[in-house]
Amino acid sequence: xxxxxxxxxxxxxxxxxxxxxxxxxxxxxxxxxxxxxxxxxxxxxxxxxxxxxxxxxxxxxxxxxxxxxxxxxxxxxxxxxxxxxxxxxxxxxxxxxxxxxxxxxxxxxxxxxxxxxxxxxxxxxxxxxxxxxxxxxxxxxxxxxxxxxxxxxxxxxxxxxxxxxxxxxxxxxxxxxxxxxxxxxxxxxxxxxxxxxxxxxxxxxxxxxxxxxxxxxxxxxxxxxxxxxxxxxxxxxxxxxxxxxxxxxxxxxxxxxxxxxxxxxxxxxxxxxxxxxxxxxxxxxxxxxxxxxxxxxxxxxxxxxxxxxxxxxxxxxxxxxxxxxxxxxxxxxxxxxxxxxxxxxxxxxx
Amino acid sequence: xxxxxxxxxxxxxxxxxxxxxxxxxxxxxxxxxxxxxxxxxxxxxxxxxxxxxxxxxxxxxxxxxxxxxxxxxxxxxxxxxxxxxxxxxxxxxxxxxxxxxxxxxxxxxxxxxxxxxxxxxxxxxxxxxxxxxxxxxxxxxxxxxxxxxxxxxxxxxxxxxxxxxxxxxxxxxxxxxxxxxxxxxxxxxxxxxxxxxxxxxxxxxxxxxxxxxxxxxxxxxxxxxxxxxxxxxxxxxxxxxxxxxxxxxxxxxxxxxxxxxxxxxxxxxxxxxxxxxxxxxxxxxxxxxxxxxxxxxxxxxxxxxxxxxxxxxxxxxxxxxxxxxxxxxxxxxxxxxxxxxxxxxxxxxxxxxxxxxxxxxxxxxxxxxxxxxxxxxxxxxxxxxxxxxxxxxxxxxxxxxxxxxxxxxxxxxxxxxxxxxxxxxxxxxxxxxxxxxxxxxxxxxxxxxxxxxxxxxxxxxxxxxxxxxxxxxxxxxxxxxxxxxxxxxxxxxxxxxxxxxxxxxxxxxxxxxxxxxxxxxxxxxxxxxxxxxxxxxxxxxxxxxxxxxxxxxxxxxxxxxx
Numbered sequence: 083x084x085x086x087x088x089x090x091x092x093x094x095x096x097x098x099x100x101x102x103x104x105x106x107x108x109x110x111x112x113x114x115x116x117x118x119x120x121x122x123x124x125x126x127x128x129x130x131x132x133x134x135x136x137x138x139x140x141x142x143x144x145x146x147x148x149x150x151x152x153x154x155x156x157x158x159x160x161x162x163x164x165x166x167x168x169x170x171x172x173x174x175x176x177x178x179x180x181x182x183x184x185x186x187x188x189x190x191x192x193x194x195x196x197x198x199x200x201x202x203x204x205x206x207x208x209x210x211x212x213x214x215x216x217x218x219x220x221x222x223x224x225x226x227x228x229x230x231x232x233x234x235x236x237x238x239x240x241x242x243x244x245x246x247x248x249x250x251x252x253x254x255x256x257x258x259x260x261x262x263x264x265x266x267x268x269x270x271x272x273x274x275x276x277x278x279x280x281x282x283x284x285x286x287x288x289x290x291x292x293x294x295x296x297x298x299x300x301x302x303x304x305x306x307x308x309x310x311x312x313x314x315x316x317x318x319x320x321x322x323x324x325x326x327x328x329x330x331x332x333x334x335x336x337x338x339x340x341x342x343x344x345x346x347x348x349x350x351x352x353x354x355x356x357x358x359x360x361x362x363x364x365x366x367x368x369x370x371x372x373x374x375x376x377x378x379x380x381x382x383x384x385x386x387x388x389x390x391x392x393x394x395x396x397x398x399x400x401x402x403x404x405x406x407x408x409x410x411x412x413x414x415x416x417x418x419x420x421x422x423x424x425x426x427x428x429x430x431x432x
Numbered sequence: 433x434x435x436x437x438x439x440x441x442x443x444x445x446x447x448x449x450x451x452x453x454x455x456x457x458x459x460x461x462x463x464x465x466x467x468x469x470x471x472x473x474x475x476x477x478x479x480x481x482x483x484x485x486x487x488x489x490x491x492x493x494x495x496x497x498x499x500x501x502x503x504x505x506x507x508x509x510x511x512x513x514x515x516x517x518x519x520x521x522x523x524x525x526x527x528x529x530x531x532x533x534x535x536x537x538x539x540x541x542x543x544x545x546x547x548x549x550x551x552x553x554x555x556x557x558x559x560x561x562x563x564x565x566x567x568x569x570x571x572x573x574x575x576x577x578x579x580x581x582x583x584x585x586x587x588x589x590x591x592x593x594x595x596x597x598x599x600x601x602x603x604x605x606x607x608x609x610x611x612x613x614x615x616x617x618x619x620x621x622x623x624x625x626x627x628x629x630x631x632x633x634x635x636x637x638x639x640x641x642x643x644x645x646x647x648x649x650x651x652x653x654x655x656x657x658x659x660x661x662x663x664x665x666x667x668x669x670x671x672x673x674x675x676x677x678x679x680x681x682x683x684x685x686x687x688x689x690x691x692x693x694x695x696x697x698x699x700x701x702x703x704x705x706x707x708x709x710x711x712x713x714x715x716x717x718x719x720x721x722x723x724x725x726x727x728x729x730x731x732x733x734x735x736x737x738x739x740x741x742x743x744x745x746x747x748x749x750x751x752x753x754x755x756x757x758x759x760x761x762x763x764x765x766x767x768x769x770x771x772x773x774x775x776x777x778x779x780x781x782x783x784x785x786x787x788x789x790x791x792x793x794x795x796x797x798x799x800x801x802x803x804x805x806x807x808x809x810x811x812x813x814x815x816x817x818x819x820x821x822x823x824x825x826x827x828x829x830x831x832x833x834x835x836x837x838x839x840x841x842x843x844x845x846x847x848x849x850x851x852x853x854x855x856x857x858x859x860x861x862x863x864x865x866x867x868x869x870x871x872x873x874x875x876x877x878x879x880x881x882x883x884x885x886x887x888x889x890x891x892x893x894x895x896x897x898x899x900x901x902x903x904x905x906x907x908x909x910x911x912x913x914x915x916x917x918x919x920x921x922x923x924x925x926x927x928x929x930x931x932x933x934x935x936x937x938x939x940x941x942x943x944x945x946x947x948x949x950x951x952x953x954x955x956x957x958x959x960x961x962x963x964x965x966x967x968x969x970x971x972x973x974x975x976x977x978x979x980x981x982x983x984x985x986x987x988x989x990x991x992x993x994x
Contacts, residue, residue: 158676
């Protein structure tokens with residue numbers, strides 16, 4: 083069959099419509115935000131709530147006339163709820179920690195990060211997994227320097243007899259807990275696979291002064307002289323040390339500090355895709371990142387900020403410093419979680 | 433025709449329970465028979481006993497379960513020991529002061545569990561009130577009172593003591609003064625009279641109180657988490673850890689079933705044991721209780737002292753934490769749990785009144801509590817009439833079903849509902865939460881209203897009928913006024929239970945729908961400012977004012993009279 087010019091034009095037009103149609107549908111799925119749309123964000127309370135309200139919510143509401151609602155608290159409950167609602171989420175944006183976020187993407191609960199978020203390009207590579215990393219927040223040993231015979235320079239120093247009975251071990255397998263356990267493995271010549279070694283070594287530290295399940299609780303324990311040493315986020319501890327307790331020191335062990343990261347995750351099936359992406363974009367903006375660095379000593383996950391001189395020594399900055407943070411095999415950790423949790427409950431906490 | 437009235441009146445409450453209670457419980461049962469956790473798998477799988485085998489064969493689980501049982505037993509015993517003097521004191525209080533005295537019980541009940549537990553922390557922490565006071569007299573501070581079984585027992589007793597007192601009060605105040613006069617005329621001193629007359633007569637109250645306190649204590653997790661600092665483990669904490677942190681719903685479900693079986697067994701044992709102690713209830717011959725003669729002088733001498741000390745302890749336990757909440761609401765410290773007064777500030781109140789912190793959550797709680805209370809009464813009232821006036825076959829089975837939510841751990845409903853959310857997405861969150869809160873209220877509302885209906889004077893209704901009043905007139909002019917105290921009681925109890933509920937609610941809240949206690953609890957596990965104390969202090973003040981006003985209209989002590 084010969085193709086006449088008219089037929090050809092028709093064909094092209096038809097193909098054009100056919101090709102354009104999916105694009106049209108995609109566009110429709112990511113509807114433009116309307117005035118009065120409500121974005122639901124699950125985030126930690128306290129200072130973080132205040133910062134995002136000021137630097138993310140305000141500009142977002144100004145631009146789109148939307149409304150933002152928050153579910154505040156630790157990540158556990160919001161993760162459980164997001165899992166229960168997979169595909170039909172009541173959350174649009176969910177803040178999770180490093181291991182939860184990677185698992186949530188695998189489980190189809192939250193989305194992989196994409197360049198639809200403008201600031202994606204500025205993210206460090208390690209902040210592009212499991213969602214959009216919004217803050218590096220390494221975990222390390224924090225201790226009362228008055229009680230130390232010499233400054234702590236290695237994770238092994240926890241085993242010095244002077245700390246016996248004075249350690250508040252972090253609870254379970256959260257960010258702090260995993261950091262403490264995995265760094266134990268590294269310090270004593272093992273890897274993530276050597277959980278037997280970890281348990282044996284940590285058992286040597288018992289009895290613990292307490293098990294701490296949040297930094298608020300830990301700082302209270304320092305204040306009340308219940309314990310002298312723990313493993314915690316350096317960022318919060320620095321704020322605490324500067325405002326309330328100058329005796330607390332944040333160690334920089336030779337094995338490195340453990341990488342931990344807060345991740346903003348957009349849920350699969352959100353009805354506010356565009357708003358959620360805008361939210362994340364604003365979170366990665368310079369004013370918001372600097373506010374986090376200034377108030378909480380969270381280290382930025384984007385590489386194009388101008389950091390004030392006074393903040394520089396207190397943050398993890400630049401590709402090289404970021405790459406020095408110790409990252410773990412999260413797939414292995416997540417797969418071993420039930421087994422490890424069981425051993426933790428029985429042999430470490432019990 | 434009459435045959436059908438009972439079942440028809442009983443239908444609404446039964447239907448509600450089937451949808452909002454039996455469904456999640458069924459899901460829990462099914463989940464507990466899953467072989468392995470799969471958060472996205474189907475609900476129905478080939479049944480397996482793997483989870484139960486794991487629990488039974490693992491000494492850790494068995495250890496935590498027995499720890500929970502022992503802890504709950506201790507709480508029950510302490511609550512009974514402290515509850516008696518308090519209930520006795522309330523029952524003997526002149527009517528004029530009784531309303532005020534009753535607020536000793538009602539105010540703690542209205543203050544949410546999280547804040548009360550924080551109050552206990554302020555009491556026991558190394559720089560807390562106890563150590564401060566002992567420090568004044570030169571006693572070195574006890575640094576390790578927090579995060580121990582003792583701390584958890586104190587906190588749980590604080591939380592559940594009011595329920596024990598209410599159960600005991602009910603019986604103690606019903607004892608006729610003539611019985612006391614008779615005992616006195618036979619030479620019994622007040623202490624001997626209490627042990628030989630009041631104590632045996634109040635055993636039904638002790639039975640009810642023990643069952644309620646044990647069940648509540650054995651399923652509590654908020655106080656155990658906050659005061660135990662993860663060094664004390666309870667089954668509910670395990671359930672929560674498995675369900676939320678490890679996403680292992682089958683194990684969580686199996687653990688809740690284990691808790692349920694233990695709770696029901698305790699209730700059954702308690703009922704059998706106490707019934708044996710009270711043969712007179714069944715009209716069987718019984719020997720009067722007597723105290724050996726040589727012991728009487730000791731009882732007479734020590735009785736008044738011991739009872740006063742216990743009364744003082746129970747009052748302090750109930751009120752001190754609330755006092756500390758007040759003090760903390762003016763304390764210039766960065767965290768809610770920071771003990772020791774560092775400086776006076778009004779900033780926490782500023783945040784409550786001007787920055788609107790907690791305002792949304794507060795209004796949601798109020799609306800939810802009102803709606804749940806009204807719905808629960810609307811369901812319970814016909815049920816109460818069905819029980820009291822229109823007996824039908826299978827009634828006792830149905831009553832057992834209606835009261836089941838009381839004996840089953842709330843956390844179980846939470847675990848089941850979390851899974852059901854996938855099916856129930858079309859239900860608006862408010863209605864979903866209300867459905868569950870109504871379940872929590874129903875057992876109390878049914879018991880309170882049934883006794884109220886039974887206490888109605890039928891002769892008044894007959895008189896009204898003989899004077900020509902039809903059914904509707906009789907209902908509004910005779911029955912309803914007669915029921916007013918009962919309705920009022922059910923209303924207040926219902927409101928309180930809903931307003932303070934954390935356990936199930938925390939599983940089901942959404943961003944748009946977070947209640948006040950859930951928000952405070954969520955923050956307390958992360959970082960909580962004394963703003964929580966400020967709003968609690970405001971609520972306590974409101975409660976006192978409300979009770980004073982209400983006390984003018986209704987006798988508050990009648991609220992719990994059954």
